[in-house]
Amino acid sequence: MSIEMLRKDAAVWDDSGDILRDAAQVAARLELAALHFSYIGDQIGLVDVYQQIQDRMIRLLNEGSNTFETIATSLRHVADGYERDEADGVHRLNKIY
Template identity: 45%
Template sequence: MAPTPDQYQVALTALRDDADKWDQCGNDLATAKGSAESLDLEALHFSYVGDKLGVTALYQQFQARMVALLSEGNAMSTRVATALRNSAQTYQQEEEAGVHRMNNVW
């Protein structure tokens, strides 16, 4: 059974609302990435002994990994949002084309 026009509109709205949420998630991850990039700690922050034991290098590796993961999360969230919007647009176009074909039959 085909969806009613109201159900169809609800589904389209839900797809677009979900896309907005994924965009916001991506924006939040981009903000967190910016914060992570700015947290530069150097040898003087870990003490001489800490630096000699490798704490500074370990921190820099951890920071670089976090920045990379946050960047990947941002990119993935943006792609999900785009895919949801594209799906909504395709469904809408197909529905409109189907309605147009049906009207031409009558």
């Protein structure tokens, strides 16, 4: 497994996490109030439903971003481990020869 590819994959996961976090920030700025719905829509609770959907979307986007960042961190940790193992193996071989 290429250590460099693990690091490149980690960067892709980080970038994807950034995209989701940006989307969550945009979603948080979207506002529809009672005046944006018809009187009937407001009376039957569309404003509350919209707010619940918006809150859920923001939460899911942030959770996705956190998950992607965790994956990136894990990939970097694995790459670091492979790098250490490789360096240790070279060191042991140098002692033998």
